Amino acid sequence: MHEKNMATVNKQKTSILDKPLGKGKPEINVATFALLFSEMVQYCQNRVYSVSELQTKLSELGQHVGTHMIDLLFVREKGYKRETKLLNMLLFIKNNFWKTLFGKEADRLEHSNDDEKTYYIIETEHLVNRYISVPKDKGKLNCASFTAGIIEAVLNGANFPAKVTAHWHKGTTFMIEFDETVIARDKIV
Template sequence: MSLSGRYRLNILDKPLSRGKGEVSLTCFALLFAEIVQYCQNKSQTVPELQIRLHELGRKVGLKLIDLYFVRERSGKRETKLLSILLFVKSTFWKALFGKEADKLEHSNDDENTYYLMEKEPLVNKYISVPRDKSSLNCAVFVAGIVEAVLTGTGFPAKVTAHWHKGTTYMVKFEESVVTRDKQLEER
């Protein structure tokens, strides 16, 4: 208790869904640039660097789903494929970046594949990439987060980041996820 007799919430106790962007953008940019530099120092090639960023994103994503679903939703998780995708596109994206992702599309060619699009990912905004590493897309970090969230909530998927209309996250679900979803719809 504070001297005034009122309990003040710690930032860790505040709901994620009602955050006000309390992290300084400058601090985030500096921290993320250091993460990229750290991974780059441990990597020989751009693909190796992207794998390291993706794996760090997965670790962050696993912590975030625990935090979000325990604190915000009292353990209640989505059971349908479209529901979890809409949750990631809107609620989860907004908690992380202060806005929804720009677009969610289902692939015309593969029923297991969805595309989540963002014109200007925050993780790419303040990173300057040297010419010899022009194929580097730091959004692989976010792809790792999304992959961990989907897999950790019972929707195993592989998520990759690609340069296309900004950044497109290709979400490829395991066959069992689509089959289970169809069975749920039939009930």
């Protein structure tokens, strides 16, 4: 009887910090996300004078998110192991990373025919652009710059220095331009 009371006392003392870091529930309400993202775009829009400045601001916000996500992703998905090969890292982003952020894999990953250091992640209907109506005076605005910033921060944090930009082509295309050192290292490894 005494052991049963001790077990009850021990159960009450455990906190959320004592529990192992699990996969978590990756789903959020899309309406909540759309409202929050819309507010972020409006906040940035009120502090800039051009479309390119707005996209840069959104990318910077995305980089803050990506910087915080990288460790969490590698702990949950890879058991603390980091990728060392370029293609494996890109596949990790296309599959695991995209599922964590958007609930599904990215549509396509392509390599540039012209440049060995350029890759593309293509999403035909990207979530962040789905709920944004672009005014006529800001026709070239691509709010997926936010996601491009997240991808860039994850790649840079994983020691794959790159510049990532969002473009309107086949839906939304994320152009990833890796630093020369990444390509040289990948050939050695």
